[in-house]
Every structure is written in structure tokens, then in C-alpha cells.
Amino acid sequence: MSMQPQNIPPVPPDTEAVARAAFPKGNIYVSLRDNLGSIYEDEFFATLFPKRGQPAESPWRLGLICVMQFVENLTDRQAAEAVRSRIDWKYALSLPLTDPGFDFSVLSEFRRRLIEGNAEQLLLDRLLKRLRDLGLMKPERQRTDSTHVLAVIRNLNRLELLGETLRFALNSLAAVAPDWLMNQINSDWFDRYSRRVENYRLPKLDSEREALGNLIGKDGFALLNDIYAPTAPFWLSQIKAVEILRQVWVQQFYAPGEEGIVQWRTTKDMPPSTIAIHSPYDVEAHYSSKRSVDWVGYKTHLTESCGEDCPHIITQVYTTLSTVTDDAAVEPIHQGLEAKSLLPEEHFMDTGYVTAEHLVNSRTQYGIEIIGPVRSDPSWQARTNPGFAADQFEIDWQQQVATCPMGQKSITWSSQFDMSGQSIIDIRFATAACRACPVRSHCTRSKNAPRGLTIRAQTFHEALSTRRQSQETPEFLHQYHQRAGIEATLSQGTRRTGLRRSRYTGLAKTHLQHILIATALNLVRLDAWFNDVPIAKTRVSRFKQLQPKPA
Numbered sequence: 127m128s129m130q131p132q133n134i135p136p137v138p139p140d141t142e143a144v145a146r147a148a149f150p151k152g153n154i155y156v157s158l159r160d161n162l163g164s165i166y167e168d169e170f171f172a173t174l175f176p177k178r179g180q181p182a183e184s185p186w187r188l189g190l191i192c193v194m195q196f197v198e199n200l201t202d203r204q205a206a207e208a209v210r211s212r213i214d215w216k217y218a219l220s221l222p223l224t225d226p227g228f229d230f231s232v233l234s235e236f237r238r239r240l241i242e243g244n245a246e247q248l249l250l251d252r253l254l255k256r257l258r259d260l261g262l263m264k265p266e267r268q269r270t271d272s273t274h275v276l277a278v279i280r281n282l283n284r285l286e287l288l289g290e291t292l293r294f295a296l297n298s299l300a301a302v303a304p305d306w307l308m309n310q311i312n313s314d315w316f317d318r319y320s321r322r323v324e325n326y327r328l329p330k331l332d333s334e335r336e337a338l339g340n341l342i343g344k345d346g347f348a349l350l351n352d353i354y355a356p357t358a359p360f361w362l363s364q365i366k367a368v369e370i371l372r373q374v375w376v377q378q379f380y381a382p383g384e385e386g387i388v389q390w391r392t393t394k395d396m397p398p399s400t401i402a403i404h405s406p407y408d409v410e411a412h413y414s415s416k417r418s419v420d421w422v423g424y425k426t427h428l429t430e431s432c433g434e435d436c437p438h439i440i441t442q443v444y445t446t447l448s449t450v451t452d453d454a455a456v457e458p459i460h461q462g463l464e465a466k467s468l469l470p471e472e473h474f475m476d477t478g479y480v481t482a483e484h485l486v487n488s489r490t491q492y493g494i495e496i497i498g499p500v501r502s503d504p505s506w507q508a509r510t511n512p513g514f515a516a517d518q519f520e521i522d523w524q525q526q527v528a529t530c531p532m533g534q535k536s537i538t539w540s541s542q543f544d545m546s547g548q549s550i551i552d553i554r555f556a557t558a559a560c561r562a563c564p565v566r567s568h569c570t571r572s573k574n575a576p577r578g579l580t581i582r583a584q585t586f587h588e589a590l591s592t593r594r595q596s597q598e599t600p601e602f603l604h605q606y607h608q609r610a611g612i613e614a615t616l617s618q619g620t621r622r623t624g625l626r627r628s629r630y631t632g633l634a635k636t637h638l639q640h641i642l643i644a645t646a647l648n649l650v651r652l653d654a655w656f657n658d659v660p661i662a663k664t665r666v667s668r669f670k671q672l673q674p675k676p677a
């Protein structure tokens with residue numbers, strides 16, 4: 127497929143006439159085309175297509191169709207059918223009424239080009255640029271939150287995982303090396319691996335399940351031995367499904383003994399969820415858990431503007447493996463916003479994102495004030511009353527001395543790094559003074575040792591202390607209230623576009639899906655803005671409305 131950039135044609139007169147007659151009260155695509163123009167141009171996608179070959183569909187149209195598809199949560203087939211049959215889609219795409227459309231497979235091919243050309247962000251970023259040019263973006267205040275995303279795979283138990291992994295490898299080998307494979311397997315493999323491995327077909331007794339697992343394990347090791355034998359073609363070991371088989375067998379079994387007896391790994395020897403494979407069909411989908419939600423898949427972070435007198439626009443999408451913590455997303459999100467010149471002055475985030483490092487570094491590197499509460503001091507002293515927590519000790523940073531609530535001064539002060547590489551200060555008090563202390567039980571649970579104190583380096587310690595004090599004030603709570611609106615965005619994305627369920631396998635495609643969703647949600651919001659539809663207020667239940675207001 128080749129592409130020669132073309133100018134965007136105007137909406138054909140017959141298409142316009144029919145669209146205006148069909149939608150006298152307006153339509154989202156007609157309204158967006160009238161107010162925003164075509165949004166994309168062929169030039170933006172020029173690097174994704176070769177100069178020679180059969181002409182491709184206009185990429186500006188394909189980009190817009192990919193986004194419009196998520197405005198209505200349509201499949202590829204439904205989107206291609208909409209291009210062929212709907213007036214409003216033809217209007218947005220400048221197509222004549224007689225245009226026959228294209229085959230739906232063109233859309234997945236276009237998405238593949240976007241991913242391979244690292245151009246996923248382009249669809250969102252070009253819309254953001256257009257909005258900035260039109261004065262419809264106010265990035266000064268933004269808010270971020272994350273949500274879980276289920277992978278497009280079946281949840282497998284351990285026995286199903288083994289059977290499906292071996293079946294996946296056999297199917298792949300059968301496609302590329304059928305003759306070689308037929309010489310390696312026994313006829314009973316067809317009984318075990320021809321059909322989907324599903325729990326309800328597997329034995330119920332533990333002993334029988336273990337015996338079946340051992341048998342599958344033995345078959346897998348036998349196949350791997352044949353593939354890695356010096357006489358086997360080298361390229362067999364390079365097949366993706368074979369590599370997945372090898373990794374899953376390493377994760378699930380110890381190396382077989384001399385007699386070829388397989389041995390299951392015990393739970394303590396199983397790999398952590400950051401690398402454990404849960405399905406051969408999407409090896410990047412990992413198990414994770416957050417509050418009451420357990421899932422296998424990914425996590426996505428949405429950032430949106432939340433200023434007044436302008437539409438709330440999603441500015442940044444960051445999709446990660448499910449095991450990546452929220453606070454690890456802060457720096458990439460700020461880098462992404464900086465690249466688009468959309469850094470906020472205030473960034474609202476919940477506790478999961480806010481660390482001392484981010485409070486300090488966001489301020490110094492990006493000029494961003496993070497508005498969000500930090501975690502409370504986890505020490506038992508902070509949770510006990512009376513208890514002498516770190517913030518009750520006076521710190522003299524110049525002299526490198528801490529003074530406890532009983533007026534005793536520390537005798538040692540050493541700068542160190544903790545296990546995660548953060549700089550900390552370890553402080554100790556005199557053994558004799560602490561043993562003689564009348565309120566020792568408020569300070570330490572050790573029988574004989576003196577009080578030890580571990581605090582962060584000065585800048586971070588002060589940032590934490592200041593935020594812990596301020597986050598309890600009514601002013602802070604009032605200001606922080608603005609963060610809550612991002613929950614509604616996640617809800618809108620889930621209900622309207624299927625945000626929490628990946629359509630595709632792998633992190634890259636899932637990320638692209640979320641960018642398309644964010645761009646689609648922006649179009650929905652812009653349509654509401656152009657038509658003076660106010661932002662919906664938070665719903666309050668009938669029962670809650672009856673609650674008397676505090677005096």
C-alpha cells in the first residue's frame with residue numbers, strides 16, 4: 127500500500143444537502159466537522175506508508191474512522207458498514223453518497239501501521255493541537271486517575287494454562303512444520319490437545335488432576351527436547367509459541383530429574399506476578415489487585431483538564447502492565463504533557479500517586495504543584511495515642527541532631543539509601559537515656575535498644591510533613607475536591623467505549639485502544655460543548671437527599 131498526501135476535499139454538495147435534511151436538529155459528526163474541520167491530514171501519516179505500491183485509503187479518513195468507531199463502540203465490521211451506509215459518517219469523511227466504502231480489514235492494517243510507526247499518540251495529539259489553536263484548551267489545572275483493564279483472554283487455572291500453552295505451541299508447529307511435528311508426537315496427543323483445554327472437561331479428583339498435569343508436563347519437556355536437539359532445524363526454537371512454552375514450563379516446573387520425572391514448582395518458588403504468564407495468548411497480561419478488584423490485564427491512566435469555562439479534555443493516556451504502581455506513572459505522564467506543551471500548574475491526584483519525590487521533583491522540574499494527600503505515617507507510633515511519631519521530633523538539619531519529645535538529643539546521624547534507592551537518614555538516641563525514660567512505651571517496643579528514627583532527606587521530609595499537616599485542613603479538602611471529576615471520566619469511558627476491557631492482545635495494541643477511546647470521548651465532550659449541554663452533576667440518591675444538612 128502506498129500513499130500520496132491529498133488535500134482534504136470539501137463535503138460533496140449532495141452529501142451535505144442530504145445530511146442537513148436528515149439532521150435538522152444536528153448530529154455529532156456534522157457538528158464536529160462544521161466546528162473542527164477534518165482534524166487530521168494525510169501529511170500527518172506520510173511516514174507510515176511507502177511511496178510506491180497500490181494506493182491506500184486516505185489515512186486522514188482512516189484515523190477519523192478509528193476514532194468515530196469508539197464514539198459508538200463499534201467493531202471493525204460495524205465501522206466499515208457505517209462508512210458505507212450512513213449519511214453523517216459520509217459527511218464527516220467528505221465522501222459522496224455513492225462511495226462504496228472499504229473492507230473492514232483495512233482498519234486493523236491501519237492500526238498496525240500506527241503501532242509499528244510509533245504514531246499512536248498522533249490521533250490524540252493532533253486533536254489537542256487543533257483545540258489549542260481554537261482556544262478550547264485550558265491545561266492549567268488537570269487531574270489523573272487510573273483504572274484496571276481486563277485482557278482479552280480467558281482466565282485459566284494452572285492445569286488449563288499448561289494444556290493451553292502446549293496446545294498453542296502444537297498449533298503453531300503444525301502450521302509451519304507439520305511433517306517434523308508428526309515424527310515427534312504420539313497418537314494420544316491428539317486426544318489431549320486437539321480441543322480447547324477447559325476445566326469442566328478435566329478430572330475432578332486432585333490425584334487425577336495432578337497425574338494429568340504431570341503427563342502434560344512430560345509431553346511439554348519431550349517436545350522442547352526435540353525442538354532444541356542439535357538435529358532439529360534451529361528456527362523451530364525461534365517460534366513465538368515455542369518460546370512461550372519454554373518460559374511457562376520454567377515457571378511451572380523444576381528441571382526434570384534423570385528419570386524424566388516432572389516436578390511442579392511449589393508456591394514459594396513460583397515467579398512473581400510481574401513476570402508470571404497467565405495465558406499463552408497474551409503474555410503481557412499479568413495478575414494484579416487493587417482494593418477490592420483482582421484482574422489479569424493492564425492498567426490505564428487518564429489525565430484531563432478540569433478548568434472552568436472550557437470543555438474537560440483528556441490530554442494524556444498512559445497504559446501500563448497491571449503490576450506497575452500508580453506513583454511510577456507520574457514522571458512519564460508529566461514527560462508526555464511537557465512534550466505537547468500542556469503541562470498543568472496544578473495536578474490533582476489521589477494518594478497512590480503522591481510521594482515526597484513527586485511533590486518536590488514536579489515542582490522543581492516542571493513547575494507543577496501536585497494536589498493530593500500523601501500516605502499517613504505507617505509507624506505504630508503514628509497510629510497509637512499517645513505515641514511519639516517522627517513528626518514529634520525536632521530536627522536540626524544544620525547540626526544533624528534530632529531532639530525527642532523528652533528533650534533528649536540524638537547521638538548518631540547517618541545518611542543511607544533504602545532498598546528502593548531513596549536517600550534516608552538513620553538517627554539513634556543514647557541507650558542509657560532511653561532505658562531511663564519514663565515514657566519509653568510511647569516511643570519504642572524494644573526491651574533494651576534505644577529509639578531509632580528513620581527519616582527522608584531534608585527536602586523530602588519537609589515536603590511530606592508540610593503536606594501531612596495541610597491535607598487535614600478544610601481549604602485543602604475543598605481544593606482537592608476537584609480531583610473527583612476524573613472518576614466520572616473513567617465511568618464514561620467504561621460505559622460508552624468499553625475502557626475496562628481490552629479488544630486486542632498485548633500492551634501496545636491496548637494502549638492504542640485507550641488513545642482512540644480518549645480521543646473519542648473528547649469528541650463527545652466537544653459536541654456537548656458546542657451544543658451548550660452542561661456537564662452532568664454528580665447524582666445523589668433519593669435516600670441521600672433526605673439526609674438533614676449539618677447545622
Ligand code: SF4
Nearest residue numbers: 530532560563569577
Ligand atoms: S525513649 Fe528515648 S527517644 Fe524516646 S522519648 Fe524517651 S528518651 Fe526520648
